[in-house]
Amino acid sequence: MEIIKDIKGFPKDFMWGAAISAKQAEGADDRGITVADIQDYNPNLERTKVRGDLEKAEIMERLENPDKFFFPKKLGIEFYHTYKEDLLLLKGMGLQAFRMSISWSRIFPNGDDEVPNEKGLQFYDDVFDLLQELDMIPIVTIYHDDMPVNLALKYNGFLNRNMIDIFEKFALTVLERYKSKVKYWIILNQINLTRIGLSSLGIVRDTVEKLDECKLQGVHHKFIACARIIEKARKINPEFQFGSMLADFTVVPYTCKPEDVIMAMEKNQLTQYFYTDVQFRGEYPGYVWKYFRDNHFDIKMEEGDLELLKANTMDFLAISYYNSSAVSADKNTMAIGDVTKNPYLEDNPWGWTVNPSGLYHCFSNYWDRYQKPLMIAENGYGQIEELNEENTVHDDYRIEYYREHIKAIRICIEHGIRVFAYCPWSPIDMVSSGTSEMAKRYGFIYVDQDDWGKGSHKRYVKDSYYWYKKVIETNGEDLKS
Ligand code: BG6
Numbered sequence: 001m002e003i004i005k006d007i008k009g010f011p012k013d014f015m016w017g018a019a020i021s022a023k024q025a026e027g028a029d030d031r032g033i034t035v036a037d038i039q040d041y042n043p044n045l046e047r048t049k050v051r052g053d054l055e056k057a058e059i060m061e062r063l064e065n066p067d068k069f070f071f072p073k074k075l076g077i078e079f080y081h082t083y084k085e086d087l088l089l090l091k092g093m094g095l096q097a098f099r100m101s102i103s104w105s106r107i108f109p110n111g112d113d114e115v116p117n118e119k120g121l122q123f124y125d126d127v128f129d130l131l132q133e134l135d136m137i138p139i140v141t142i143y144h145d146d147m148p149v150n151l152a153l154k155y156n157g158f159l160n161r162n163m164i165d166i167f168e169k170f171a172l173t174v175l176e177r178y179k180s181k182v183k184y185w186i187i188l189n190q191i192n193l194t195r196i197g198l199s200s201l202g203i204v205r206d207t208v209e210k211l212d213e214c215k216l217q218g219v220h221h222k223f224i225a226c227a228r229i230i231e232k233a234r235k236i237n238p239e240f241q242f243g244s245m246l247a248d249f250t251v252v253p254y255t256c257k258p259e260d261v262i263m264a265m266e267k268n269q270l271t272q273y274f275y276t277d278v279q280f281r282g283e284y285p286g287y288v289w290k291y292f293r294d295n296h297f298d299i300k301m302e303e304g305d306l307e308l309l310k311a312n313t314m315d316f317l318a319i320s321y322y323n324s325s326a327v328s329a330d331k332n333t334m335a336i337g338d339v340t341k342n343p344y345l346e347d348n349p350w351g352w353t354v355n356p357s358g359l360y361h362c363f364s365n366y367w368d369r370y371q372k373p374l375m376i377a378e379n380g381y382g383q384i385e386e387l388n389e390e391n392t393v394h395d396d397y398r399i400e401y402y403r404e405h406i407k408a409i410r411i412c413i414e415h416g417i418r419v420f421a422y423c424p425w426s427p428i429d430m431v432s433s434g435t436s437e438m439a440k441r442y443g444f445i446y447v448d449q450d451d452w453g454k455g456s457h458k459r460y461v462k463d464s465y466y467w468y469k470k471v472i473e474t475n476g477e478d479l480k481s
Helices: 056-066 080-091 118-133 151-156 164-177 195-202 211-237 256-281 286-294 305-311 356-370 396-414 463-473
Strands: 015-019 097-101 139-145 184-188 243-249 252-253 315-320 325-327 374-378 419-422 445-447 459-461
Touching: 015 139, 015 374, 015 463, 056 151, 080 118, 080 445, 080 459, 097 286, 118 139, 118 164, 139 164, 151 164, 164 211, 195 211, 211 256, 211 305, 243 374, 252 256, 252 445, 256 286, 256 325, 256 356, 315 356, 356 374, 356 396, 374 396, 396 419, 396 459, 396 463
Parallel strands: 015 097, 015 419, 097 139, 139 184, 184 243, 243 315, 252 325, 315 374, 374 419
Antiparallel strands: 445 459
C-alpha cells in the first residue's frame, strides 16, 4: 500500500500526455461511414447551443445526397495520413502518453461484418509501433462516439441487445491484436454523455417511443458489454488496466436554499455517479431503481446480468473535465444539461465556463467515493484563433487555463488523491465534436484549415507548445510563462 504521508508535487511516474479521437482527427479514407461523419458544418449555428440528434430522414438525406453538405469529420485533420509527422511534433514537446481512439469502422466498416479489415488493424499497429519508438505510452479508447452508421440504422445501436455481441467482437479483436502494445484501455468515451443519443448510443430518436427509457436501456447494454469484455480480456492479458470514463457534470447548488442543495446532489447522482457506481461498485444504486420506478421505466435485464456486473468492475476512473455549472430548483429540471451558469465564472465563446478549482472539487468527490486511481482524460480550452505574421499564435489564455488546472491537480495529489495522468484536449487543432467547426481550436499546434476544410493543412506550433514542453520537462514544477 502506497504511503501518502508527505506528498509534494507530482509523482515521478506521473504521465504527461494529450488526447485526440479518431472521429475528429483521422478522416474517412479506407473506412466505413459513421454517425459522426454525417454531422455537417453549419455556419448559422448558435455556438452556445448543443446540436440535437438527427432524425431518420435527415440521416438518409445525408447518406443519399452527400454533395449537398460539408462533413468536416470525414476530413478530420487527415491524421490517418499525417500521423507520423504529427506524432514527431508531439514528441518534440516531450509528450509521455498519448490518448487516442480506434475507429470502429476502420476495423469493421459496417460494424457487423464477419471479418475485420486487415488494413485498418495494420494502421493501428503502425501507430502503436511508432508510439513505442517515441517512448509515448498509448491510452486507447475503444469507442469514441463514432459508431458505423449501419449499426444505428439496422439495430438502433445499443438499444438492441445484439449490439453487446457486435461491440464485444470489435473490442476483443483489438484487445487481442494489441495485447502486447497497449496496457491502458478506456472502453467507452464518456459513458454518461447520453444527451446526444445518436453518437453515444446509436439510437435514431424518431424511430423509438419513450426515448429516455430507450437511452437507459442502451446504457444497460453498454454496462453488460463492458463487463463481458473485461471478463474475457483479463484472460488475454492480466496486465490490462480498464478505465471507466465520465464527462464531469458535477453541479453545485445555485444558492444554499435546501431545494437547490438537494437538486444538485440528485443531479450529480443521476448524471454521473450512477455510471461509476455500476462500473466500480458493480451494482445499480438504490436511487436509480427509484428513478426507474418513478418514471415507469422498464429496463430489460437478463438473468445473470447483475452478477456479471458485480464480478467485472473497472480499474481506474478517467474524467474529461472542461467546465462546471450550477442548478437551481426554481429554474432547472432534472434533464441532463438543464443547468444554470455559475455567475462567478468567466466563459469562452461557446459558453464553457472556466473553473480550475472545480477539478479539485470533483476529483475529491470521486476519490472519496471509489478510492480508484484517476486520470484526466480530457481538459482544454477552445478559442477562435488566427496565425499571426510570425506564423504562430500567442495563446496566453490557454497557458493560463492549463496552469490553473495543473495547480488544481497538484492540490489533489497533495491531498492524497491518486491522479496518475494528465491528457489535455487536444495537442493539435481538430474538428469540434459538438459543432463540427475547425474554429473551436484547442491545440498546442495550429492546423491551417478552416471550417470548410480549406487551407494549406500545415502545422504550426503555438506558444503553449513550448510552455507545456517545459511543464513536462520539470514534472509540473515550472508553470511560468
Ligand atoms: C469531449 C469529447 O466531450 O469534449 C471530445 O470527448 C470533444 O470528443 C470535447 O472534442 C470538446 O468538445 P468540442 O465540442 O468542443 O469538440
